[in-house]
Amino acid sequence: MPTSRLKPGETRGILEAIFQSAVDGIIVIDTRGRIEAYNPAAERMFGYTAQEVLGQNVNMLMPSPYREEHDGYVARYLGTGEKRIIGIGREVTGRRKDGTTFPVHLAVGEMHVEGEWKFTGILHDLTARVRIEQQMREQSALTRLGEMAAVVAHEVKNPLAGIRGAIQVIGGRLPADSKDAAIAKEVVSRIDALNDLMKDLLLFARPPQPHMSMVDPLSLSRTVVELMRGDPALHTLAVDVTGDSVPITADGELLKIVIQNLLLNAAHALQGQGRIAVTVSAADGRCRIDISDNGPGIPPHVREKLFTPFFTTKARGTGLGLSTARRLLEAHRGTIAVECPPGGGTTVTLELPTSHVA
């Protein structure tokens, strides 16, 4: 039955054009799995040119274990007529020339051509859809995390506050120089560390909605450094703020929290000795804030974990985790990165869009 209103001579040309222009991959194989046709879309999808695949077994486009099993699938179908994918189609995994794998929907039709059976596979790349689904799952997981965080915060913070208060009172009644009094102080200190962790958890799970306004990171950094002047951690350090006024649209309070915590991190690394340099500059239409210290730097195996939520190398967690800092930066469409330049020390770089960007 004709499936086309074209005359026989015209059909061939049109079908050839369809093959060449189709957005999905089209691959034809024989009963031995050898590739007989392979269209430009397939070339783009897999990275192999037609020359590289024609005549080869189609299992070269599959990762293990499917690669080893494919010949068996074809043989089983030819032997049993059992349709597992023929006429049905399903999601499979393809393997590109560079070795990476990707999800692809494969629909296979069978045909009888010049006395032989052949199979046509139509391949639809699912990479984008799978990525979006993954993002949606992550997003809903984060939403649930946010809801849970509020409950956890209340159920944990209140008892913690009560314990802290009670221990403080009882500790105050112990002889001032006694070991017990010192222990009571340590109990309070550990509770404060737990409370910091709670704060970090909350900030991570429910980043506050940024209230945007025009902000000058240079003067903001100066304000933060001034506010922290009394902080024992920064007391003996040299802290410089230099650079240009690069106006950005940001939540000043959140940015202050981030900078304050990065300064605390640098201060802890320096252990009372050294300098911290805060530099503000404009680069490629973005505002760049570098916070550098001349401390010992961060070993690579630690650096790769820095943005893991709640990861800390300190005996008691203080300040924000970098994962939370990153969340806050992302809420500003900004980025944060940590580097240990060859000259030594550590530099944390924040980048934010400037106000001029449309």
Added chain:
Amino acid sequence: MSQAAPRPAGFSATTGNNPVALRVLVVDDELLIRWSLTETLTAAGHLVTEAGDAASTRRAIAAGHPDVVLLDFRLPDSDDLGLLASIRHDAPEAQVILMTAFGSPEIAQGALDLGAYRVISKPFGMQDAAALVSEAHAATL
């Protein structure tokens, strides 16, 4: 007698003895918080009453207006600013300090708009609380 309280950031504490014995109402559903505040404020010379929920708080206010109220935001029978509003209405001369575990800027602003003297987040130091009570009362003079 009482040593000067250290001055942490965020509190402008008055130091030294405070000879004025204030009537303080401590409201929190957490027993340990009530206990530690009561102990601290009693040691500072004040007359302290406690309440663990909104209903008891209202009864305590009706029985006699306090000078200062330390009010926990979330109670078993109250999770909004309604209780604060009714305290401000029934005992307008009382200074109310709102305590919260979960800092929400909207709640804090709402409380201040209703006339709360200060909003503080838990946990806080006991000496800081005592100093704040004195400061809140001094602000009315």
